[in-house]
Amino acid sequence: MTLAGGPVIPNFGSGSSCEVTNGWFCTDWVRQHWSDTLQPALVQHIELTVIAVAAGLAIAFALALAGFRYRLLDPPIGFVSDFLYTIPSLALFQILLPVTGISVLTVEIALVSYTLLILYRNMIEGLRAVPAEIVDVARGSGFTRIQTFTRVELPLALPTILAGLRIATVSTVSIATVASFVVAKGLGAPIFTALEQDVFKTEIFAAGGMVVALALVADGLLVLLQRALTPWTRSGRPA
């Protein structure tokens, strides 16, 4: 590897002098490679994230239903999701590779397992935080068990669940970069290539910047969703 300022091996494309000298950020390169490199990587990155978060949400919800309804199940579920969360992602890829091979599935399994902890915990916390007297009134007014859950407990847990969803999404956007250790997909792929090509700075900064921007945009969209779904949380004094 060479450091900036040292004699440069012109291995960075045949374009502008910025590329030849591996300058900090070559806008020409970005313009040229937007449609063949960066944009596809961005789309893949979004796909990886959306699939992982959606699957994580579905699995965490099923687990939370079980853990909420049957308290005895909560500690084991919590333990397993804690455990999954603590395995370093690279190690998890190594464990999965012999089973699921060099595939998107390997990546998604790893990504999903990282979302589970935060999503599950927040769902359980949110559901448990619903005041007992409100559930009491719902039952006393003739809500069935299912109606109590769907019309009272779940909506009231929504702010906490959505807060968890925000954290899970932002961290998935960031962790998905590591997916390129397994398959050349997502914004990690151009970063990986650039590292191999004697640290081509422009590509690293462009792709890295897009990861950060994607995380911020995703978070912003979720904030809007949160506002739309929970109008009562912005209604003046707390209850």
Added chain:
Amino acid sequence: MPGQAAELVFDEATKQYEGRDEAAVDHLSLTVRAGEICVLVGPSGGGKTTALRLVNRLIPLTSGDIRIDGTSILDQDVVRLRRGIGYVIQQVGLFPHMTVEANIGTVPRLYGRPRAWIRTRSAELLELVGLDSSYAKRYPAQLSGGERQRVGLARALAGNPPLMLMDEPFGAIDPIVRARLQDAFLALQKEVRKTVVFVTHDIDEAIKVGDRIAIFRRGGRLAQYDTPQAILERPADEFVAEFVGADRALKALALHTLAELDLGAPAGGPPCPRTSTVRDALALMLQMDAQKLAVTDERGVVVGSVTREQLLS
């Protein structure tokens, strides 16, 4: 949806919580007549809340029976039973994620009433409990404690239930607002004539609100069940006498208003509306150091007079 008032009968109703020596409600037998307010009072832990929640089966009976208009609560579908019983609690328990209108529409929505019908009904009920229609779109967090309690009452009335269960509905509210809510509730009851079981630990509230009062002792045993007048004049035993307080003669004065007395000819003296209780009139007299009060009507016109001797007799 259900309609008018129902008769409620506790028949040897007993609740024994698991792992407790004493029953929480012990062979309770009493009848609440249709359209009457029955107030349950007694010491803390006396079993009042338990007795109330036995009725809508939030707590299962250990033994005995409870009947509403002759039908055992055990013979009815529990969800159906509850939709036919209004339920108000001290913490109010308004659904924080629903507007006032949606809160009031809770039970009609369970009955599958159309949206427009619910909106009209909510507006009606808001007016009935003394809130104007601008409250419909607010969330509970935007209401005062007293307003929430009114909405809680409106919600309980929305399904037009023949029976209402109210557990210390005005307990967490300051005395002035509480008095106003009590008046509003009594005025409302004149109109809707529900059968009401009302829990309180405030004997004064019981006397003011109740058609009949059931006094509980610890262990959920009934000490006396009678009209406020009878309980004040003839307490069944030491426990009841002590519970209603040494000033029960004075409390009895609060059961009558000046309008019920034979007033003297209009005369001078501090003015006092004829809707005042005898107790309040006497307090005014002592405060003003007067021998006579000028009794006024709703418009403030003097219609008669009353003397100290008359009030004390």
